[in-house]
Amino acid sequence: MIEKFSIAKTLQAIEAANVVILVCDAHEGISEQDQHLLGFIHDRGRALVIAIMDPYGNDAALKAMADAGVAAFAMELMPRITRAQVMDVLSSQANLAGYRAVIEAAEAFGRAFPMMMTAAGTIPAAKVFVMGVGVAGLQAIATARRLGAVVTATDVRPAVKEQVESLGAKFLAVEDDEFKQAETAGGYAKEMSKEFQAKQAALTAEHIKKQDIIITTALIPGRPAPRLVTAEMVKSMKPGSVLVDLAVERGGNVEGAKAGEVADVGGIKIVGFTNAAGRVAASASSLYARNLYSFIETLVDKSTKALAVKWDDELVKATLLTKDGAVIHPNFQPKA
Secondary structure (H helix, E strand, C coil): CCCCCCHHHHHHHHHHCCCCCCCCECCCECCHHHHHHHHHHHHHCCCEEEECCCCCCCHHHHHHHHHCCCEEEEHHHCCCCHHHHHHCHHHHHHHHHHHHHHHHHHHHHCCCCCCEEECCEEECCCEEEEECCCHHHHHHHHHHHHCCCEEEEECCCHHHHHHHHHCCCEECCCCCCCHHHCECCCCCECCCCHHHHHHHHHHHHHHHCCCCEEEECCCCCCCCCCCCECHHHHHCCCCCCEEEECCHHHCCCECCCCCCCEEEECCEEEECCCCHHHHHHHHHHHHHHHHHHHHHHHCECCCCCCECCCCCCHHHHHHEEEECCEECCCCCCCCC
8 A cells, every 4th residue: 555645654754764766857856855764864874875976076965974873885886796787877767768768859859760662752761870879879779670670880899899780780880900909998088189080080071971870888987978079070971860979968979969968060969858767757766766665685693684795705895885974985085
């Protein structure tokens, strides 16, 4: 039975809880009622805050959490190890973002994706170019292929070439010595040299002219999104073409992209919607809930069912930002 909201009953539930998850409306933000609940949670002391924190560059927010005495965990810092796969929020949300990017592109494009041969004529297949082949990029490739598009993709990491080709797409890259060493031990892309970026830009510039749709997904942890598509490249495309920039919240891969908007540049649309996964809200919430639940399970003693954080656990050490009034994560500690 679902009871009507009661602040008194809610406070009683919080008082008895070890972990409280407060989910806020993505559009309305934290309400006055939510603020009251957060204040009550803080007053209890020893609070655990578990969320997608976006800690890079947010020194003030980290200090505020440290000053509040909470133990704050950033889910996006979960290590890439086997036991943490079910907790990997970057993968679960990026998968949906890649899917949604293609859906947004198809809607904005306004034409068919697959080749169609009819008595009235032939409709050519849409040409889709995916830039950045992480989880989001791979899902974008797979979705565009399912819709019948001709897909090419590029990435600075050589390991993804085989994955791209296994999905039926063609791989495009400057395959020099720097390209062969462009992946970190954690599987992420390194920031490339200016020389490599220039060579890659020259290669892709010609390719972009022939494309109908471009989807960019390139992100580097802790840094602004790399600029992959210049204004000149955008102008070189045919009117009616579409670009979807999934990195717009980090400054954007596409010059001219505007966060939360669809920009029109000479008849070419640049889709800059933020939180693409949130546009598939039911699926995103379901997966994120599973990520959170799986992580919280590791913080609870299985026999007593009580909260029992193992501070030396590799999952905790990788994700813990603040504890005992200080920022303790080595990547985010204040500089002396």
